[in-house]
Amino acid sequence: xxxxxxxxxxxxxxxxxxxxxxxxxxxxxxxxxxxxxxxxxxxxxxxxxxxxxxxxxxxxxxxxxxxxxxxxxxxxxxxxxxxxx
Numbered sequence: 001x002x003x004x005x006x007x008x009x010x011x012x013x014x015x016x017x018x019x020x021x022x023x024x025x026x027x028x029x030x031x032x033x034x035x036x037x038x039x040x041x042x043x044x045x046x047x048x049x050x051x052x053x054x055x056x057x058x059x060x061x062x063x064x065x066x067x068x069x070x071x072x073x074x075x076x077x078x079x080x081x082x083x084x085x
Contacts, residue, residue: 025064
């Protein structure tokens with residue numbers, strides 16, 4: 001088996017964490033997206049019940065957007081650095 005540098009290992013772990021956060025944000029946004037796409041009585045009731053429990057899709061929108069931006073910038077910087085080597 002080959003070996004890889006510590007820097008590459010750290011990059012891969014941080015990148016995986018970033019994509020995990022983006023995926024979690026998308027899952028958290030699913031009820032809102034379903035309500036936008038389907039807009040039935042059931043999804044309206046779903047959103048009402050979630051709102052009573054403190055559901056705030058803005059948290060996922062902002063947090064997921066920041067995680068996505070940082071992950072994409074990190075990937076861009078890493079692969080640009082890799083090409084120079």
